[in-house]
Amino acid sequence: MRDNDFAWLVEQGSRLFTEYAGKWIAVRNGEVIGVGDTATEAAQKAREKVPDGGFILEAIDAEADVIYGGS
């Protein structure tokens, strides 16, 4: 588990929501190393920077006032 990177995502939450709303980001060691419109795109950019390193992916939702749920 990339616990430190998850903790960093929590700390940086507000900034990330503003900066990357609607995007996928890949994070490693407290740094955004890949950004894209899809998970594959963000992961590809991250691998270009860190070919054999792990990273955590997250899609930054553009909107907070959404009701999900459903069946």
Add this chain to the structure above:
Amino acid sequence: MAVHKWRQRQSRHFGTVWVPYAQIELQAVHGVFQPLALQIDSGAIVSILRRSVAALLGIKLEGGRRIELGSVGGGSTVAYAHEIQTKFADDIAYSVPFAFAETESVPNLLGRLGVFDLLQIDFDATLTQTEIRSPWLDPPGRRLWKFLIETEAHIMSRFPELEVSDFAKNAIRCFLNRGEQIIASAYAMMRHECCYAGPALVRSMFELSLQFEYLMQEPNARGEQYCEYAHISKHKMSQAIVANPSGIISAYLAASPLRVEGEKRNQAEYDRVRSRFMSRNKKGKEHIWENWYGMPVRNLAEKLNRDKEYVFIYALTSAWAHGDPFSTTYDDADAFCDPHVLFPIVKGYYARMLLTLVDSGKIVLSNEQYNFLTTLSQEMS
């Protein structure tokens, strides 16, 4: 156990809101696990991921079962169901169903199926975090737990029919109530993976079951003795409080308008019962019993032929209670901190108490119930 802090987000209509997120790891077809952060949504029947996550994991989207997911807004989303090996905590991988949407326009959500029904998920509003752990009881353990509760309920429903005095009934109720409290404490410890104080519970439960056996040998006489000794205990406690006038409890009592009246009443009750709990030592000096049964716990255990159990339980639990260097230095020194040891022992002593009541009170159980309690009480010894 995994602990995931919540995040704060600015919403358009409700100001700043907390959003629970989780970190999971999804296994790609080539075997490597990819970490992903996503929102937890207890309202979603199944976890949902965007199309590109399937591509990232090397999964052929349309290879899964085609489903349509409705949303609370009334729209629907076409998705494909796939089982993915997923890690939540402790490096254990679970097979979890995910709905991979056809599009990128849905949120990634951790829903209920294969998650909420398999794992224990606690939303902690105090610490603003979500804790994800393995269930505190496995399926056979859950069946045993449920049956114990049902058997206990059956016994308690027959309780009013017991042919004993009101004193005895009151004493029995007090013991069973304390037994339930200890069981509940063990339950809470196991649920939160904090069994560190397990030895204290085992010791309490052992002493409780010893006293209960003693009580049930002569329930009427000893039930009265038990209830009356409460006045001695209350008096001792109030003396201790008086001796420590600066304490929180002393300050609280000192401020009470009922204090004078209460102290008078306690003293009168103490004076009424003290002679029956009075002994003389070898030098002829009078002293009040230290407990309601008038002997050290070791002697009580010997009287009930539980002396070997006493030695075993006290050897293990006293080390913990007294901060013994072996106990504090080595994590494995206290076997009762292990939930797989703690719970059977605590349940076992409680089962012994219920059996003692059943045998002496002529409460009829089914063979299954009786054998169940017998097995529980034997398993822990």
